[in-house]
Amino acid sequence: MAGVLQGQHDLLRLPAVLLVLFAVMNAAAWTAEAGEVSDQGTVVVDSAAAIATTDDNFICAGLDWWPSDKCNYGTCSWGNASVLNLDLSNPVLLNAVKAFSSLRLRVGGSLDDEVIYENEDLAQQPCIPFVKNDSALFGYNEACLPLSRWDQLNDFFHKTSAQVVFGLNALNGRVPMQDGSLGGPWKHENAQSLIRYTADKGYDIYGWELGNELSGKGIRARIDVAQYAADLISLKKVVDEIYSIDQGKPLVIAPGGNFEAEWYSEFIDKTKASSSLDVITHHMFILGAANDDHLVEKILNSSYLDGVALTFNGLRDVVRESNAAVVAWVGEAGGAYNSGRHLVTDSFVSSLW
Numbered sequence: 001m002a003g004v005l006q007g008q009h010d011l012l013r014l015p016a017v018l019l020v021l022f023a024v025m026n027a028a029a030w031t032a033e034a035g036e037v038s039d040q041g042t043v044v045v046d047s048a049a050a051i052a053t054t055d056d057n058f059i060c061a062g063l064d065w066w067p068s069d070k071c072n073y074g075t076c077s078w079g080n081a082s083v084l085n086l087d088l089s090n091p092v093l094l095n096a097v098k099a100f101s102s103l104r105l106r107v108g109g110s111l112d113d114e115v116i117y118e119n120e121d122l123a124q125q126p127c128i129p130f131v132k133n134d135s136a137l138f139g140y141n142e143a144c145l146p147l148s149r150w151d152q153l154n155d156f157f158h159k160t161s162a163q164v165v166f167g168l169n170a171l172n173g174r175v176p177m178q179d180g181s182l183g184g185p186w187k188h189e190n191a192q193s194l195i196r197y198t199a200d201k202g203y204d205i206y207g208w209e210l211g212n213e214l215s216g217k218g219i220r221a222r223i224d225v226a227q228y229a230a231d232l233i234s235l236k237k238v239v240d241e242i243y244s245i246d247q248g249k250p251l252v253i254a255p256g257g258n259f260e261a262e263w264y265s266e267f268i269d270k271t272k273a274s275s276s277l278d279v280i281t282h283h284m285f286i287l288g289a290a291n292d293d294h295l296v297e298k299i300l301n302s303s304y305l306d307g308v309a310l311t312f313n314g315l316r317d318v319v320r321e322s323n324a325a326v327v328a329w330v331g332e333a334g335g336a337y338n339s340g341r342h343l344v345t346d347s348f349v350s351s352l353w
């Protein structure tokens with residue numbers, strides 16, 4: 001989640017200011033290096049009024065589940081970066097996360113909805129990692145998060161003071177419905193066991209997010225809005241039961257999908273009376289698929305990138321009109337979806353725009 005944004009109302013113009021400053025600084029560096037005639041320029045910054053504010057956690061990052069054999073368009077880019085095998089003692093990683101003090105870190109992605117959490121009820125079953133299966137919904141069989149790994153991850157989160165948002169499996173207990181969606185109420189017991197374990201251990205989780213890209217039309221699967229709202233209300237009840245008032249209560253977050261005005265509006269509406277939803281998240285991959293022939297032209301084209309304003313304006317309107325106490329965040333972004341493109345999305349910031 002490069003760029004979790006709170007209070008999105010005016011955020012669009014801020015990066016423009018930053019970019020102007022960067023451009024000026026770059027120009028200065030360039031002329032200095034050339035060591036020749038340099039033009040003098042004056043930049044006037046009117047500091048009387050802020051055109052936008054961001055919260056302290058404007059910069060964010062994501063940790064995904066994808067295993068090393070996850071490939072897109074012939075490239076397998078994830079290496080050992082999965083939540084399940086990332087080297088958490090790597091000093092570069094530790095110090096990088098720590099340096100943001102505190103970095104908002106979203107743990108999640110498509111495979112959220114294929115993870116079960118180890119607990120006593122599952123003691124008889126082996127806790128296995130993801131195994132490739134082309135017929136499975138997300139290309140992998142269901143995997144299990146060992147509690148020992150969860151302990152290690154939380155040790156890392158604590159050492160680095162990260163503010164963690166964890167994506168919970170929202171597909172537990174679902175059955176195919178006639179309209180093509182997945183339905184039946186969310187089976188919350190397994191998630192509940194993880195949340196309870198986490199709270200009992202005193203691990204600090206900033207927010208629990210329900211599901212990944214299952215809203216609206218969905219990406220590989222979808223859940224009807226009324227059902228999703230009911231499930232979110234169940235998650236809120238679980239969180240309320242487990243965390244006492246005086247403990248910092250984690251935020252309840254959903255749905256981490258593509259913004260679709262009607263669906264998002266209904267979702268907020270249906271969770272409003274119970275004040276169950278704290279943060280509404282959407283994902284942003286402005287460049288399109290990672291194999292797009294015009295990726296380089298797109299990332300260098302500010303008019304193209306400005307197109308994302310439509311999404312932000314739409315979301316701002318939906319949140320405003322709802323009169324609900326909900327804030328909107330970008331839950332995941334990365335420029336190009338399907339694992340990004342080497343030397344483009346790993347070289348340029350595309351989602352600060």
Ligand SMILES: *[C@@H]1O[C@H](CO)[C@@H](O)[C@H](O)[C@H]1NC(C)=O
Pocket residue numbers: 079080
């Ligand atoms: C991932 O980790 C395994 C086991 O430690 C190692 O053999 C492999 O080389 C690593 N892969 C990458 C891409 O670093």
Ligand SMILES: *[C@@H]1O[C@H](CO)[C@@H](O)[C@H](O)[C@H]1NC(C)=O
Pocket residue numbers: 133134135136137141
């Ligand atoms: C692959 O996934 C399909 C669909 O979920 C499942 O029916 C099948 O048993 C899986 N195959 C293996 C080898 O696990």
Ligand SMILES: *[C@@H]1O[C@H](CO)[C@@H](O)[C@H](O)[C@H]1NC(C)=O
Pocket residue numbers: 297301302303304
């Ligand atoms: C930049 O993007 C805009 C909006 O999508 C498009 O109309 C224009 O042709 C693009 N310019 C270049 C040089 O690709």
